[in-house]
Amino acid sequence: MSAVSTDMGPTTDPQPEKKWRRRSLVAIAILLPLTLAETSYESAREWLHGEDLITRDVDFGQSVAFGGSDWKLADLRGGKAGRLPDHAFAVIATFTVTIDDPDLQKQWLGCKLMLTDAAGRRWLPDVVAGLGLPQGVMNCTSAIFSGAKKGDVLTIGDTFIVPEDAIKTIRPAVGLGSERPWYLRFQRPPR
Structure with a gap:
């Protein structure tokens, strides 16, 4: 072994x-x-x-430099128009904009007009059948490609559909890609 x-x-x-x-x-x-x-x-x-996250509040009648231009709320009006659902109103917000930097394709890329209310809700432009923008008013896209030059004054606006409960507290706002996350929120015109 x-x-x-x-x-x-x-x-x-x-x-x-x-x-x-x-x-x-x-x-x-x-x-x-x-x-x-x-x-x-x-x-x-x-x-x-x-995203438009940080608000810069603007008093009514005040002009503010934003995205290479001076923005001022010109008018905010609304009412029943066209074929709207019950308890909904059409609102038109218009701004006068004095161009400082004419490179709007760079400065205004992502231009967004909107309405906000006291509850923090937002509404983007919408089409209202039977209601168009007033004569001479352009939307953001039209303005970007308008060929505007330094010193030109443009009227920019859009239409919105908002619920009846928001009418008393809505405020127009403007967001531009070159300024984000900042955006302008304007006080309503005095009644």
């Missing part, structure tokens, strides 16, 4: 392996949050530049 050897060969020290495991876990604990923060930062930055 032969004797069986119980010698397993040279023994390896498990300490270096445990040390590397711990280091790897620590590295993951540090790098994972950093990676998430980096990707979230880019997403948040893009979101901020695409």
